[in-house]
Amino acid sequence: MNGCIPSGKVEQDREEPVISELWKEHLATQFPKGFRGADLNGIDFVMLDANIAGCVDTYLESGNLNLFQTAMLGLSYRDASYIVPMLNKDAAAYFWQLERLAELVLKAVALKNEKPHQESS
Numbered sequence: 636m637n638g639c640i641p642s643g644k645v646e647q648d649r650e651e652p653v654i655s656e657l658w659k660e661h662l663a664t665q666f667p668k669g670f671r672g673a674d675l676n677g678i679d680f681v682m683l684d685a686n687i688a689g690c691v692d693t694y695l696e697s698g699n700l701n702l703f704q705t706a707m708l709g710l711s712y713r714d715a716s717y718i719v720p721m722l723n724k725d726a727a728a729y730f731w732q733l734e735r736l737a738e739l740v741l742k743a744v745a746l747k748n749e750k751p752h753q754e755s756s
Contacts, residue, residue, distance in 0.1 A: 652745065653739060654691070654694070654695065654736065654739045654740060654743065655695060657732065657735060657736055658691055658692075658736060659664070660697060661688075661733065661736060664729055664732065665721075666681075666684065666729065667680075667723075667725050667726040667729050667730075668725075670726055675718050675721060675722075676718075678700050678714045678718055680726075680730075683711055683714055683715060683718075683730070683733070684730075684733060684756070686690075686694050686707055686708070686710075686711040687708065687711045687715065687733045687734075687736060687737050688733070689714075689737050690705075690707060690708040690711070690737070690740060691737070691740055694740045694743065694744065698747070699744060699747055699748070700740070700744050705741070705744055708737055708740060708741055708744075709741060710743060711733075711737055712734060712737035712738060715730050715731075715733055715734035715737060716734055718730060719731050719734055724742070
């Protein structure tokens with residue numbers, strides 16, 4: 636521990652199983668009916684799903700994301716956060732799950748890269 640700041644390793648260790656479990660749940664969930672080929676204010680639902688899913692899968696396989704993947708996941712997280720309140724119940728639940736996964740992976744990536752970033756500064 637660094638004073639009052641929690642160790643990133645401890646927080647990261649707690650989030651890894653949460654990400655994995657939420658990912659398994661998501662894989663068992665059907666894409667919402669009526670949302671294939673649709674968009675909301677230019678946000679394509681299929682692409683949003685694919686972008687977040689690809690980054691989560693990559694993170695779980697490799698344990699990290701590169702800069703491009705992290706940026707793509709951050710943009711997709713923003714898009715999911717924007718659209719979820721405007722969707723019907725089923726679609727909101729599906730895309731909220733993706734939003735949550737994106738948030739958890741972004742936090743985990745930040746924690747993994749915090750020390751190397753501090754060392755290079």
